[in-house]
Amino acid sequence: xxxxxxTVIAIVGAGKCSRKLRDMAAAAGRYVAEQGGVVVCGxxxxxxxxxxxxxxxAGGVTIGILPGTDKSDANEFIDFALPTGFGEARNIMVVxxxxxxxxxxxKYGTLSEMAFALKMKKPLVSVGAWKLGDDIVQIDDPVEAxxxxxxxxxxxx
Amino acid sequence: xxxxxxTVIAIVGAGKCSRKLRDMAAAAGRYVAEQGGVVVCGxxxxxxxxxxxxxxxAGGVTIGILPGTDKSDANEFIDFALPTGFGEARNIMVVxxxxxxxxxxxKYGTLSEMAFALKMKKPLVSVGAWKLGDDIVQIDDPVEAxxxxxxxxxxxx
Amino acid sequence: xxxxxxTVIAIVGAGKCSRKLRDMAAAAGRYVAEQGGVVVCGxxxxxxxxxxxxxxxAGGVTIGILPGTDKSDANEFIDFALPTGFGEARNIMVVxxxxxxxxxxxKYGTLSEMAFALKMKKPLVSVGAWKLGDDIVQIDDPVEAxxxxxxxxxxxx
Amino acid sequence: xxxxxxTVIAIVGAGKCSRKLRDMAAAAGRYVAEQGGVVVCGxxxxxxxxxxxxxxxAGGVTIGILPGTDKSDANEFIDFALPTGFGEARNIMVVxxxxxxxxxxxKYGTLSEMAFALKMKKPLVSVGAWKLGDDIVQIDDPVEAxxxxxxxxxxxx
Numbered sequence: 001x002x003x004x005x006x007t008v009i010a011i012v013g014a015g016k017c018s019r020k021l022r023d024m025a026a027a028a029g030r031y032v033a034e035q036g037g038v039v040v041c042g043x044x045x046x047x048x049x050x051x052x053x054x055x056x057x058a059g060g061v062t063i064g065i066l067p068g069t070d071k072s073d074a075n076e077f078i079d080f081a082l083p084t085g086f087g088e089a090r091n092i093m094v095v096x097x098x099x100x101x102x103x104x105x106x107k108y109g110t111l112s113e114m115a116f117a118l119k120m121k122k123p124l125v126s127v128g129a130w131k132l133g134d135d136i137v138q139i140d141d142p143v144e145a146x147x148x149x150x151x152x153x154x155x156x157x
Numbered sequence: 158x159x160x161x162x163x164t165v166i167a168i169v170g171a172g173k174c175s176r177k178l179r180d181m182a183a184a185a186g187r188y189v190a191e192q193g194g195v196v197v198c199g200x201x202x203x204x205x206x207x208x209x210x211x212x213x214x215a216g217g218v219t220i221g222i223l224p225g226t227d228k229s230d231a232n233e234f235i236d237f238a239l240p241t242g243f244g245e246a247r248n249i250m251v252v253x254x255x256x257x258x259x260x261x262x263x264k265y266g267t268l269s270e271m272a273f274a275l276k277m278k279k280p281l282v283s284v285g286a287w288k289l290g291d292d293i294v295q296i297d298d299p300v301e302a303x304x305x306x307x308x309x310x311x312x313x314x
Numbered sequence: 315x316x317x318x319x320x321t322v323i324a325i326v327g328a329g330k331c332s333r334k335l336r337d338m339a340a341a342a343g344r345y346v347a348e349q350g351g352v353v354v355c356g357x358x359x360x361x362x363x364x365x366x367x368x369x370x371x372a373g374g375v376t377i378g379i380l381p382g383t384d385k386s387d388a389n390e391f392i393d394f395a396l397p398t399g400f401g402e403a404r405n406i407m408v409v410x411x412x413x414x415x416x417x418x419x420x421k422y423g424t425l426s427e428m429a430f431a432l433k434m435k436k437p438l439v440s441v442g443a444w445k446l447g448d449d450i451v452q453i454d455d456p457v458e459a460x461x462x463x464x465x466x467x468x469x470x471x
Numbered sequence: 472x473x474x475x476x477x478t479v480i481a482i483v484g485a486g487k488c489s490r491k492l493r494d495m496a497a498a499a500g501r502y503v504a505e506q507g508g509v510v511v512c513g514x515x516x517x518x519x520x521x522x523x524x525x526x527x528x529a530g531g532v533t534i535g536i537l538p539g540t541d542k543s544d545a546n547e548f549i550d551f552a553l554p555t556g557f558g559e560a561r562n563i564m565v566v567x568x569x570x571x572x573x574x575x576x577x578k579y580g581t582l583s584e585m586a587f588a589l590k591m592k593k594p595l596v597s598v599g600a601w602k603l604g605d606d607i608v609q610i611d612d613p614v615e616a617x618x619x620x621x622x623x624x625x626x627x628x
Contacts, residue, residue, distance in 0.1 A: 088406065088433055088434070089403060092402065108429050108430075108432040108433035109433055111425075111429040111433075112426055112430055112433060114429075115422050115425040115426035115428075116422075116426055118421075118422040119402055119421075119422035119423050119426060120402070130446075132444075
C-alpha cells in the first residue's frame with residue numbers, strides 16, 4: 001500500500017523583507033499547516049522565515065532546503081534543515097520538492113523559483129510577486145492564495 | 158531561541174538486495190527512530206526501503222531524496238519525498254543532509270555516497286560496506302552501528 | 315603567468331523557434347566569435363543551435379552544457395558538449411560559465427536563465443526577451459547586443 | 472551532418488601532490504592532446520594542473536570544471552574555465568563530461584570521481600589510485616594509461 005503523503009507547498013519570496021510581508025507569508029504557511037500540508041522553503045530569513053513560523057505555529061511540518069553546507073543556517077522554525085552546498089541552485093530543488101508554489105514579492109532569486117515552477121508546470125500562485133503572464137494565478141490575500149495552492153496541488157497529483 | 162533539531166542519519170546501500178540486508182537496514186533505521194533521530198536516504202528500494210520501513214515502524218520520520226522528478230517513485234515508507242531530477246548527483250545531497258552516515262553493502266552508488274561522506278568529514282559507520290581505510294568505523298551489528306552513528310553525530314554538531 | 319582566457323558569452327533563448335530568430339542568434343554568435351569570444355549555450359536546438367552555428371561559421375569555439383547524459387544530444391555546431399544529467403538545473407551552469415549573457419525570446423527556461431544572470435549580477439543584454447526591469451540592457455539588433463555584451467563582460471572581469 | 476567531436480578524457484587525482492605525480496599527470500595529458508583528445512579536469516592544482524599543463528604543452532584543449540563561482544580560480548593551463556558554484560558536486564560533472572577517466576592517486580574527492588565513473592559505466596583507468604575491483608583497468612605508466620583510456624573511449628562511443 002503506497003503511503004498517503006502530505007501535500008507539499010513551497011513558499012518563496014524575499015530573504016529580506018518588511019514585517020508585514022513576513023506576516024503575510026506566515027498567514028499562508030499557517031493555513032497550509034492547518035490543512036495538513038507541509039511547507040518547504042529555502043530555509044533562510046524574510047518570507048522563508050515567516051512561512052515556516054506560520055506553519056510551525058499551526059503545528060505543521062517545515063522543510064528548509066539551504067544554499068550552504070551548514071544546517072545551523074536555517075531559521076528557527078525549520079523542522080528539517082537540508083543543507084545542499086549548491087548555492088542558488090538550491091532554488092530549483094525547493095520548487096521540485098513542491099506540489100504547488102506560492103510566491104511572495106522578492107528579487108531575482110524569487111524570480112528564478114517562479115521561472116522553474118512555470119517550467120516544471122507546477123501550480124503557481126502569486127501574492128504580489130513578479131507578473132509573468134497567464135500561467136500564474138494572482139491572489140492578493142495570502143490565506144486565499146494558500147487555499148488555492150492546496151486545491152491546485154490536489155488536482156495536479 | 159534556535160530550534161532543537163533532530164539528528165539526521167543517512168542510511169545508504171544497495172538499491173537491490175537480499176531480504177536479510179533489507180532487514181538489517183530496517184534494524185538500523187528502527188534504532189535511529191527510537192532514539193528520536195530522522196532517517197534520510199535515497200528514497201528508493203533495497204537498503205533505502207528497509208531503512209525507511211524500520212524507522213516508520215518505530216514511529217520515526219523518514220526523508221527520501223529521489224533521483225527523478227516524480228515523488229511517487231519513493232518507497233511507501235518515506236514520509237517526505239523530495240524529487241530532485243539530478244539523477245545520481247542526488248547522492249551528494251543525501252550525504253550532505255545527514256549528521257552521520259551508515260553504509261550497508263552496495264555498489265558504486267553506495268561507494269559515491271561513502272566517498273562524499275568522507276570528503277565532507279561526516280562520521281561514517283560501515284556495516285560490511287566498502288573498505289576504504291581508517292576514517293570509517295566498521296561495525297557488524299546494525300543496531301550497534303546506529304548507536305555509534307548517533308553518538309558520533311552528536312559529537313560532530 | 316596566468317592564462318589570458320577568452321571572454322565567454324552565454325546565448326540563451328527558445329529551444330524551438332522561427333528561422334528568423336535562429337538567424338538572429340547566429341548573427342550574435344558570429345560577432346562574439348569574430349571578436350575572439352567563446353559562445354556557451356544549452357547545446358540543444360533553436361536559439362542555442364543558431365548561436366552555435368554563427369560562432370562556428372566565424373571559426374569560433376562553442377560549448378554546450380546539456381540537460382541530459384548523452385553528448386550526442388548536442389546540436390552539430392557544438393565543439394565541446396558537456397552532458398550534465400541535471401535536467402533544467404543545467405540552466406544555472408550555462409549562466410555561471412559566462413562573463414555576460416545575451417537573451418533572445420524564449421519561454422520559462424529562458425526566464426530561469428535570465429533570473430539567474432540577474433541574481434549572479436552577470437551583465438545581461440536582451441534582444442526582445444522577457445521584460446524584467448532596469449538591470450537588463452534592451453537592444454534590438456543582435457550584433458549590437460553582442461558588441462555590448464562583450465564590452466560589459468570586459469568591464470565586469 | 473553531425474560534428475565529429477573530439478574525445479574527452481577526464482584526468483582526476485589529488486589537488487595537492489608531489490612534483491613527480493604532477494609530472495605523471497602531465498605525461499598523460501600530453502599524450503591525450505597529441506592524439507587529438509580534450510582534457511577535462513577539476514581545474515584546480517595538483518594532478519589537475521599537471522594534466523592541463525601537459526595537454527597545453529602539446530597544443531591541446533583543456534577544460535576545467537570548477538567548484539567555486541570564480542573562473543580565476545582555475546590553474547593557468549585551463550583554456551575553458553567553467554565555474555559551477557556546486558562545490559564538490561562538480562566532481563560528478565567532470566566525470567559526466569568525459570568519454571573515459573584516468574585516475575591518479577588522490578583522496579576522497581578522487582574516490583568520488585572514480586565511484587561516479589564506475590556508476591556511469593565510463594571506462595576508468597587507474598594509475599595507482601584507489602583499488603576498487605575489476606571494473607578498473609590498472610596501468611602503472613601514465614602514457615600507456617592515456618593510450619588505453621583513449622582506446623576504450625573510442626570503443627565506448
